[in-house]
Amino acid sequence: MPEHTIKAFDEEINRLRGLVAEMGGRVETALEDAMAALVEHDNDKARRVVSEDRKIDLLEAEVEKLVVQIIALRAPMANDLRDVIAALKIVGVVERIGDYAKNIAKRVPQLGAHPTIEPLSLLPAMAQVAGEMVGDALNAFAARDAALAEAVVARDHVVDSFYNGIFRALLTYMVENPKTISECAHLLFIAKNIERIGDHATNMAEMVYYAATGDYLPERGRDTGIES
Amino acid sequence: MPEHTIKAFDEEINRLRGLVAEMGGRVETALEDAMAALVEHDNDKARRVVSEDRKIDLLEAEVEKLVVQIIALRAPMANDLRDVIAALKIVGVVERIGDYAKNIAKRVPQLGAHPTIEPLSLLPAMAQVAGEMVGDALNAFAARDAALAEAVVARDHVVDSFYNGIFRALLTYMVENPKTISECAHLLFIAKNIERIGDHATNMAEMVYYAATGDYLPERGRDTGIES
Numbered sequence: 001m002p003e004h005t006i007k008a009f010d011e012e013i014n015r016l017r018g019l020v021a022e023m024g025g026r027v028e029t030a031l032e033d034a035m036a037a038l039v040e041h042d043n044d045k046a047r048r049v050v051s052e053d054r055k056i057d058l059l060e061a062e063v064e065k066l067v068v069q070i071i072a073l074r075a076p077m078a079n080d081l082r083d084v085i086a087a088l089k090i091v092g093v094v095e096r097i098g099d100y101a102k103n104i105a106k107r108v109p110q111l112g113a114h115p116t117i118e119p120l121s122l123l124p125a126m127a128q129v130a131g132e133m134v135g136d137a138l139n140a141f142a143a144r145d146a147a148l149a150e151a152v153v154a155r156d157h158v159v160d161s162f163y164n165g166i167f168r169a170l171l172t173y174m175v176e177n178p179k180t181i182s183e184c185a186h187l188l189f190i191a192k193n194i195e196r197i198g199d200h201a202t203n204m205a206e207m208v209y210y211a212a213t214g215d216y217l218p219e220r221g222r223d224t225g226i227e228s
Numbered sequence: 229m230p231e232h233t234i235k236a237f238d239e240e241i242n243r244l245r246g247l248v249a250e251m252g253g254r255v256e257t258a259l260e261d262a263m264a265a266l267v268e269h270d271n272d273k274a275r276r277v278v279s280e281d282r283k284i285d286l287l288e289a290e291v292e293k294l295v296v297q298i299i300a301l302r303a304p305m306a307n308d309l310r311d312v313i314a315a316l317k318i319v320g321v322v323e324r325i326g327d328y329a330k331n332i333a334k335r336v337p338q339l340g341a342h343p344t345i346e347p348l349s350l351l352p353a354m355a356q357v358a359g360e361m362v363g364d365a366l367n368a369f370a371a372r373d374a375a376l377a378e379a380v381v382a383r384d385h386v387v388d389s390f391y392n393g394i395f396r397a398l399l400t401y402m403v404e405n406p407k408t409i410s411e412c413a414h415l416l417f418i419a420k421n422i423e424r425i426g427d428h429a430t431n432m433a434e435m436v437y438y439a440a441t442g443d444y445l446p447e448r449g450r451d452t453g454i455e456s
Contacts, residue, residue, distance in 0.1 A: 057444065064313055071299045085292055085316070092317045096431055160420075167395065192388075199424060203324055216285065 009074045023059040024138035030101035035127045037108045049105035056098040063091045086211030093204045100193040107186045126162035133201035146212040152205035159198030166191040237302045251287040252366035258329035263355045265336045277333035284326040291319045314439030321432045328421040335414045354390035361429035374440040380433035387426030394419040
């Protein structure tokens, strides 16, 4: 490519990476705020998470537009092309993670201010791990860091163990005290949404690994889900 | 576009849809065969599912190549562009569903030929629903059928209920008979992989709805996971 084209291309790639990073930052914040709203019974904060989700969707649309523009005008090759395609796939997953954070926030007003049970100590810890996986997957993309992407995949089972522990705990609550059933159901929804965030962070990390190396993750056929 | 360009473009779009359909067909078969191998304790069939997964990965690469070619050479607009982008995102999800089917197949030899427990009646029924969701999501894409895509999303909770039922059943087995713990863990892995197939089919259906309508699903902020 002529010099000025290369410069324009680099600028577009940087803008693309910037948009992905901004989208990722918003999703990480959405998850943190949703969990804070849950713990603090803060319905206003929960409502803000729900309304902010729209911006995440708009960012995804912007990334799609830019990717199409880059492919159409710059015809990137090899690594660059893999990178651009990865950005498109990754924002599709990031957008979904944003939906899960929104779903968690939507539960907060339904839970009420006076919970009869408190397995909530486990939920924020679980969300912490899932959120770190999302952040690391995005950092791995920004830094083309295949090793960091691998580390994210290796961490998925932690989130799953949290989920299974919370599931068992809530099951016991429901059996022992049927009055708590609807409350426990809300908390199970929330745990499930966090568990899926971990799974999608893993998916993202696999895309990043492929974009960075051109190879599929060795552990790609690995098991997902409950630890044996 | 001049006549001959439109013709070439239509041919490329049809080829793209054909590749997505072939990939989807292979993934549906992989899931069916993995479950058949599980029920029939057929290790050879399970091994075939694992080795066939490579072809699914190659199809994804082919789709990516074609999408890039279409965007670069035909500069599709509006609906066509949404369609092409959707194909790219969808095959990313389809490929992941193939991995889950492969993970299930990998469990078969580890389970052995003489299971001491039989919650297997629930697992194939669960896989049936998840497989139908995948098939319908792909049919919705092929037919640009937004209503069918919506129906897929509405069905996700069925798979989740199956998972929770199986989880509880296996938990009971493990408590009552600790000898079955490793066997139950394998079956939990399998149930978890099927549950994730249902979630990814839902994700695909949302992408199809967006591609077909240009709007996000109304229920897009819906809850995912356990039914309340």
